[in-house]
Amino acid sequence: MPTRTEKARATRRRVLDAACQLFTERGYGATSVRRIAAAAGVAEQTVYFTFGTKAAVLAGVLDVAVAGDDADVPTLERPWARAVLAEPDPRRQLHLQAAGAADVLARVAGSLQVLRAAADADPAAAELLTRNEAQQRTVQRAFLAALAGKATLRRDLDRAVDVATTVLSDHSWRRLAAAGWSGPDWVGLSAGVLAADLLGTPPGTSPRTPG
Numbered sequence: 001m002p003t004r005t006e007k008a009r010a011t012r013r014r015v016l017d018a019a020c021q022l023f024t025e026r027g028y029g030a031t032s033v034r035r036i037a038a039a040a041g042v043a044e045q046t047v048y049f050t051f052g053t054k055a056a057v058l059a060g061v062l063d064v065a066v067a068g069d070d071a072d073v074p075t076l077e078r079p080w081a082r083a084v085l086a087e088p089d090p091r092r093q094l095h096l097q098a099a100g101a102a103d104v105l106a107r108v109a110g111s112l113q114v115l116r117a118a119a120d121a122d123p124a125a126a127e128l129l130t131r132n133e134a135q136q137r138t139v140q141r142a143f144l145a146a147l148a149g150k151a152t153l154r155r156d157l158d159r160a161v162d163v164a165t166t167v168l169s170d171h172s173w174r175r176l177a178a179a180g181w182s183g184p185d186w187v188g189l190s191a192g193v194l195a196a197d198l199l200g201t202p203p204g205t206s207p208r209t210p211g
Contacts, residue, residue: 028118055124065108090151
């Protein structure tokens, strides 16, 4: 029999799944907490008790989309991020960064589009967007600080983070995906741009592959 904690976690995930679908289909402004509760099969008060606000529900949707699950494990402690940090070859590290970003963006790009639209009219959503962008910079800063220990970067760390967060952005992902680019094609382009800008690697140079 499920424990109380397991039941609460299942309820939370059901609410997030329902909210993700509604936000994507109807938009943030047109989706009420009452509608989310009905779609999830729970009382409206349960949503408020679990999350507090509709913006917090959207924050939960983003967290699950970024991670790929609802486990309470920070991004930098995830296996893919640890692999990026531990990779000794600089070009290979950038390829792993781009590949990790592709996996995340495939899940989260739609929710980020919802958030950006909501941020124009909702202060809580605008604050969430600012926090999300700061978190992206924190992750990329950790990756690039590790990269700087393996190679001489052509930019200082702040500018390197600017470059990485721009290249590995949901804007880039959505635009090229809409134009028919595959995930591997996007990874190859992004890793190549980062290597050329940060390391001075000639465009088209492939990273070393393990083995």
